[in-house]
Amino acid sequence: MKLLEYEAKRVVQEYSIPVPRGDIATTALEAEALARDIGRMVVLKAQIPVSGRGKAGGILFADGPDRAREVAQGLLGSTIKECPVTSLLVEEQLDITEQYYLSIAVDGLAKSYVVLASTEGGVDIEQVARTTPDKIARCWVDPISGFAQAKASEMLSGFNLSSRTTDRLAQILVTLFSITLEKDAGLVELNPLVQTSSGEFIAADARIIIDDNALFRHPEFAAHNLAEEATPREIEAKRQGLAYVDLSGDTGVVTNGAGLAMSTVDMVHYFGGSPANFLDIGGGGNVEITKKGLLLVLSKPEVKGVVVNIFGGITRCDLVAQAVVEAISESSVKKPVAVSLMGTNQEEGQQILSEAGVVSFPGMEEAVVGILKMQRGNEHHR
C-alpha cells in the first residue's frame, strides 16, 4: 500500500524528522487559507500515488494566498498521470542549499533490506543511479544485525561531509530503519532530504510503501486503502476478497495462481485473442468465493467467453467444478465457458462438469483455443 506524500510525512514527523510547515487542502479556499498562514512562497503538491508528478505538472509554486487559490483551482479536479487530483499538500517553500537522497528498501536478491544514500538527491536520482552508481552508497541490513549509528556513519564516510552533517544524516538513516521495521515498510524514501540555508535538515518529500501482508498489525493505516487506482469492478472484487484485474479485450480468464494466470493471459494473446480480465481464485478453492468471482468475470459486458484453467495443488478441482456449474446456472447472461481442470481431484471435477454439460478440455492451451473458437462461432451466428 502506497502512502500519499502527506501520510508518509506524518509518519516521518512522528519519528522526529522535520518536514516543511504546511497541511492538506481539498478546496481552493483551504489552499488560500493555508498559504496565508504560512505567509511566504508556498508550494502546492498534488497528492497522487505515482512518482514523476513534478515533471507532469503536479507540483506548482505560488507567491501568496491569491495565487495559491488560483493554482489550487487549476490542480484540484485535474488528472495527472491518470490519477484524479482530489487533495493538495500546501507547504512553505524551502531555502535549499543541499539535496540528499536517503532510502531503505527491501532487496529481494539480497533477501534483506538495502540502505541507500546519496549527496545527489532530487528529481534525477535515477539518472545518477544509471550513470554514476558509485555516487550512491549502499549497505545491506536485516532485523537481526540491526542498523546502528556507527554503521550508518561508516556508510556515509565516502562522501567527505562535515562530521556534523554525517552525524545528522546517519541519525536520520537509523530513524528510517526504525520506521521500516516498526511500520512494516517495503520502502521508506526521502528524496530529497534538504539542508536549508539555516543548516536545518528537512524531508522535502517522503515516500512510504507499507507491506500489504503486514496490514493486519497496522490498524493506523486502516483508513487509507482507497488511494490506489482501481476500476469499479476491481474495487468490488477486492471487497469480496478476490484477486481480479480488468484488461481491455473480450475473453475472461479464470485461473488459480498468479503464474498460471499470467501464462493463460499470454496464451490468449498467443492464439490471437485478447483477455478482458482475469481472476486468480488463489489456493483455497472455496466454492462460494470461486462462484462469485466467476459471476463477476461473466458480468463484464465486454466478455464474450470465459476460459477457466485450473491446475490444482492446494486447489481442489471438484470444488472448482461445482462453483463453475453453479455460476453458469445462476448467471443471467449466457456466454460460452471452456474449462480445463487438472490436478487434485480432477476426475471428480471432470465428472461434475460432464454431468452438467459444461465443455471441458485436456489442458490450458486446448481450452484457450477452444474458447476462442466458441467466441468466433457465436459471432458468426449473429
Next chain:
Amino acid sequence: MSIIVDNNSWVVVQGITGREGSFHTAAMLDYGTKVVAGVTPGKGGQKVEGVPVYDTVAEAIAEHGANTSITFVPARFARDAVLEAIEAGIRTVVVVTDGVPQKDTIEFIARARKKGNIVIVGPNCPGVISPASHAKVGIMPGHVFSPGRVGIASRSGSLTNEIAWHITCAGLGQSTCIGVGGDPVIGLDFVQALEMFRDDDETENVVLIGEIGGGAEESAARYIAESNYPKPVVAYIAGKMAPAGKRMGHAGAIIMGEAGTARSKIDAFSAAKVPVADRPSEITKLLGA
C-alpha cells in the same frame, strides 16, 4: 539421489490440525512421504490421519527424529513457526503459507543464514517433490509427476504443475521439482537451486520457470553464463503480456523498472544461451523429447 527431499526426509507438519494442514498431510502420506509428526500448539496428544500431534517441534524431533518441516500455519504465525523449527534443529523448512509479512521472511532467512546449513523453501510456495524417492513435501498433486532426470525450479506453483505434466506425458519425468515461491523475498533461490542440481547425479537438465517482477531470472542467467553451467537449462517466463505495473496476485509480479520485464528476462537467458519456450507445452521440445 535427488535434492532437498528424499528417502531420508522425516517430515513434521506445522499447523497439521488446520484444514489445509490435515488435507495435505493425507495427500503426502498417500504419496509415500514419511510424515512422522504434526505440531499445533495446545493440541498435543491428538492424531491427524494417524499422525501424532505435538505442542512443539522439539518434541516431534525428540520422539521421531524429524529433520524436515512443512508449515501450513496462518501468515501471522509463520515467523514464530519457522523460527521454532530452526531453533529446534530442523534442517529443511518448506513454508507453504501465503501472505507472510516481508519483514518476518527477512528475519527468519537471516536467522537461518546465521545458523548455517539450513534450507528454507518459500514462503508462498507449493513445496518440493522428488518422485523417485516418493518424497513430497508440498501441496502439488502427486500424480502429475513421475521419476526422471529433469530438475525443475519455479516461481509459480500452478505453472509448475502444468509444465511438469507436459514433461511427464513426454515420458521424461523429474528428479526434483522445487517451487521456490512467489514472494519478492524467498529463501532458496534459482541460483542455489541450480548449484544443487549441478551436484545431483540424478539430474540431467534443468527447467527454470520464471515470471515478471524482481531480478531472479536475470541473476540465474548471469550465474549460468559466469559459471559455465555444466548441464543444459531451458526456461519459460510468464507475464509477457501483463499490463505494466498492474498487480497480478502476488507482489512478486509487480514490474520493477527494466530489470523485471519479460523482455529483460528473456534477453538475459538468451545471452546465457538458455532457450526460452514461448508456450508451456514447448518445454518438452526444448528438452529434446
